[in-house]
Amino acid sequence: MQLDKLVRFHKTIGDVTRIRILALLKNGPLHGQALADKLSVTPPTITHHMSKLREADLIFERRDKNTIYFYLNEKSLILQAEAIVKKVQSPEPELWNGEEVERMQDKEKSSVLRNFFLADGTLKHLPAQRKKKLIVLEHIVKGLKPGTKYTEREINEFIRQYHPDFATIRREFIMNHYMYRDQDIYEMNPPELWGTM
Amino acid sequence: MQLDKLVRFHKTIGDVTRIRILALLKNGPLHGQALADKLSVTPPTITHHMSKLREADLIFERRDKNTIYFYLNEKSLILQAEAIVKKVQSPEPELWNGEEVERMQDKEKSSVLRNFFLADGTLKHLPAQRKKKLIVLEHIVKGLKPGTKYTEREINEFIRQYHPDFATIRREFIMNHYMYRDQDIYEMNPPELWGTM
DNA sequence: CATCTAATTAGATATTCATCAAATAAGTAA
DNA sequence: TTACTTATTTGATGAATATCTAATTAGATG
Numbered sequence: 001m002q003l004d005k006l007v008r009f010h011k012t013i014g015d016v017t018r019i020r021i022l023a024l025l026k027n028g029p030l031h032g033q034a035l036a037d038k039l040s041v042t043p044p045t046i047t048h049h050m051s052k053l054r055e056a057d058l059i060f061e062r063r064d065k066n067t068i069y070f071y072l073n074e075k076s077l078i079l080q081a082e083a084i085v086k087k088v089q090s091p092e093p094e095l096w097n098g099e100e101v102e103r104m105q106d107k108e109k110s111s112v113l114r115n116f117f118l119a120d121g122t123l124k125h126l127p128a129q130r131k132k133k134l135i136v137l138e139h140i141v142k143g144l145k146p147g148t149k150y151t152e153r154e155i156n157e158f159i160r161q162y163h164p165d166f167a168t169i170r171r172e173f174i175m176n177h178y179m180y181r182d183q184d185i186y187e188m189n190p191p192e193l194w195g196t197m
Numbered sequence: 198m199q200l201d202k203l204v205r206f207h208k209t210i211g212d213v214t215r216i217r218i219l220a221l222l223k224n225g226p227l228h229g230q231a232l233a234d235k236l237s238v239t240p241p242t243i244t245h246h247m248s249k250l251r252e253a254d255l256i257f258e259r260r261d262k263n264t265i266y267f268y269l270n271e272k273s274l275i276l277q278a279e280a281i282v283k284k285v286q287s288p289e290p291e292l293w294n295g296e297e298v299e300r301m302q303d304k305e306k307s308s309v310l311r312n313f314f315l316a317d318g319t320l321k322h323l324p325a326q327r328k329k330k331l332i333v334l335e336h337i338v339k340g341l342k343p344g345t346k347y348t349e350r351e352i353n354e355f356i357r358q359y360h361p362d363f364a365t366i367r368r369e370f371i372m373n374h375y376m377y378r379d380q381d382i383y384e385m386n387p388p389e390l391w392g393t394m
Numbered sequence: 395c396a397t398c399t400a401a402t403t404a405g406a407t408a409t410t411c412a413t414c415a416a417a418t419a420a421g422t423a424a
Numbered sequence: 425t426t427a428c429t430t431a432t433t434t435g436a437t438g439a440a441t442a443t444c445t446a447a448t449t450a451g452a453t454g
Contacts, residue, residue, distance in 0.1 A: 085274070
C-alpha cells in the first residue's frame with residue numbers, strides 16, 4: 001500500500017465522531033439525518049465526515065428518493081487496518097514510494113568516489129547528502145584493519161591521509177557506527193552496523 | 198478497548214513521519230539523532246514524535262550512556278491495529294464508554310409510557326429526548342395492523358386518537374422508519390427497522 | 395410551477411498539531 | 425570542575441481541521 005493512503009486511512013479513523021459513525025454503520029445502513037440525530041451534530045458536520053470516509057474508501061452509498069443511505073465498506077476497512085501490521089511484520093525493509101534508496105549499486109558508488117576524491121586519493125570534502133556521505137566514509141574506513149584497536153592519535157593520523165579535518169570525519173565514523181570508541185581506544189565495527197543506526 | 202485509546206492510536210499512526218519512524222524501528226532499535234538524520238528533521242521533532250508514540254504505547258526504550266535507543270513495541274501495535282477490525286466485525290452492538298443505551302428495559306419503557314400518556318390513552322406530548330420519543334412512537338404504531346396498507350387520511354384519523362397534531366407524529370413515523378410511504382399509501386415497517394436508521 | 399425535504403456548500407471560528415530555533419537539562423568524560 | 429554530547433523544553437509559526445450557521449442545490453411531490 002502507498003504511504004499516503006496508509007496515513008490518510010489512520011488520519012480518517014483517528015477522530016471520535018468518525019469512529020462512532022463506523023460503529024453505527026456496522027449494524028446496518030443509515031442516512032445522514034439519522035446519524036446527525038444519534039451523534040448530536042448538525043447535518044453539515046455529517047456531510048464533512050462522510051466525505052472524509054468516502055475518500056478513505058470506508059463507505060459506499062445508495063440513494064432512495066431524497067435520502068442517501070450510507071453503508072460500511074467492511075472489507076476495505078479490514079484490509080487497510082491490517083496494512084500497518086503487514087508493514088511492520090515483513091522481514092525485509094520495504095521502501096515507501098519515493099523514499100530514497102539507502103543502498104546504492106557499485107557503479108553508482110564508484111561515481112560518487114570519483115566525484116569526491118582527487119586523483120592523489122585525498123578527499124575534496126564530505127558530501128552533504130547522507131547517502132553519498134556514507135559511501136565516502138565506508139571507503140575511508142576500509143583502509144583500517146578489522147579487529148585492530150587504535151588510539152585516537154592513530155586514528156587522527158590515519159584520517160589526515162585523506163583530509164585535514166580529521167575531527168569531523170572521526171565524529172562521523174562514530175555517529176554512523178563505522179567505529180566504536182571505548183575510552184581512548186577506537187575499533188572498527190562489523191560492516192552490518194555501518195550507517196544502519 | 199476504550200474509545201479514546203482507539204482514537205489516540207489512529208491519530209498517532211496518522212502522521213507520515215511517525216509511520217516512517219515505525220518502519221525504521223522494525224529493522225532494529227535506533228537512537229534519536231539517527232532518526233533525525235534519516236528523516237531529515239531536527240532532534241526536537243523526534244522528541245515530539247517519540248512522546249506521541251510513547252503515549253500510544255508503541256515503543257519502549259533503553260538508555261546507554263547518553264544515548265537512548267528506541268524499540269518498536271510490535272505486539273502492542275498489532276493488538277491496537279486489530280481493535281478496530283474486531284469492533285466492526287463483532288455481531289452485537291458494542292457500546293462505547295458513556296454512550297447512551299439505545300434499547301431500554303421493559304420496566305423503563307412502562308415508566309416512560311405512564312409519564313407521557315394520560316389515563317384515557319391520549320398522548321400529552323412527544324418527548325424531546327430521542328430515546329423516550331421512540332418508545333412513544335413504538336407504542337402508538339403498534340395500534341396498526343402489520344402488512345396493511347393505509348391512506349394518509351386513515352393514518353391521520355388513527356393518530357388523532359392519540360393527539361391532535363397528527364402531521365408531526367406522522368412525519369416522525371416516517372423519519373424514524375416505523376412506517377414507509379409510497380405515493381399516498383402508508384404501511385408499517387418490520388420492527389427491526391424501527392428507530393434504527 | 396411551487397413546495398417540501400435531505401444533503402451540500404460557503405464562510406467563519408476555534409482548536410489541534412507538526413515543525414523549527416534557541417535555551418536548558420541530564421548524563422558522561424576529562 | 426569544566427567541557428562535551430544527547431535529549432528535552434519552551435515559545436513561535438503556519439497549516440490542517442472539526443464544528444457551526446446561513447445559504448444553496450437537487451430531487452421528489454403535488
